[in-house]
């Protein structure tokens with residue numbers, strides 16, 4: 001049994017920078033709290049805890065003097081609230097997320113109604129919408145939801161995607177809006193890192209040598225789940241958090257295992273999975 005990695009997988013630039021910023025901060029001996037997981041990966045969260053940077057679920061729970069805002073970003077009002085509580089801010093928001101905040105602000109100023117295609121409970125989407133007048137935007141995931149909107153009220157609409165979505169899956173939704181709104185324009189907000197990981201996942205799925213695919217990432221990571229959905233269209237695919245999740249029975253009769261990982265998965269977790277597969281192959285006497 002051998003492994004084949006996707007041409008592109010794992011940590012994106014935004015997450016890599018967020019991870020480094022927090023580690024640099026901790027290396028100077030500072031303690032802090034991170035609002036929500038710095039990235040959606042349990043191993044990274046454990047690493048941060050060991051460094052003295054704890055995950056909290058609200059600003060009120062922050063008690064170490066510095067609050068870290070994650071790569072997903074936060075509503076602008078959270079910056080004011082943190083300062084009002086006397087907290088210093090370590091902002092690791094990805095620049096692409098800030099671009100969407102800016103573009104949404106400009107669209108609103110032009111009188112456009114905002115549509116965010118994404119999960120209303122995702123922190124990135126909450127960051128975009130929390131401070132807005134609820135009548136100025138919709139968050140939609142399905143065509144059925146879009147069909148319930150009276151689009152005649154919105155002559156101009158700007159469509160944004162949550163950065164980590166698989167755009168293909170939402171084409172029908174975007175077209176539904178475009179067919180009903182005279183001036184509907186899409187903002188190109190799917191992140192290039194996400195696109196590249198998704199394209200490489202398609203390639204891995206189409207690779208005739210690959211029998212089964214492992215998608216490695218945090219259980220709360222939306223982009224990891226999307227990668228798994230892509231891979232599962234082509235081959236048996238399993239979403240795992242790391243080597244301990246491997247089940248030997250998955251690999252009976254398998255010659256080549258494809259590997260990919262979400263944008264919040266550290267490289268060392270992928271290395272550990274590959275090493276565990278090699279050990280598994282040796283234990284059943286197959287060449288690794």
Ligand code: SF4
Pocket residue numbers: 012013014015071072094095096097163164191192193194263
């Ligand atoms: S996936 Fe893209 S938008 Fe999200 S943190 Fe990474 S680089 Fe930024």
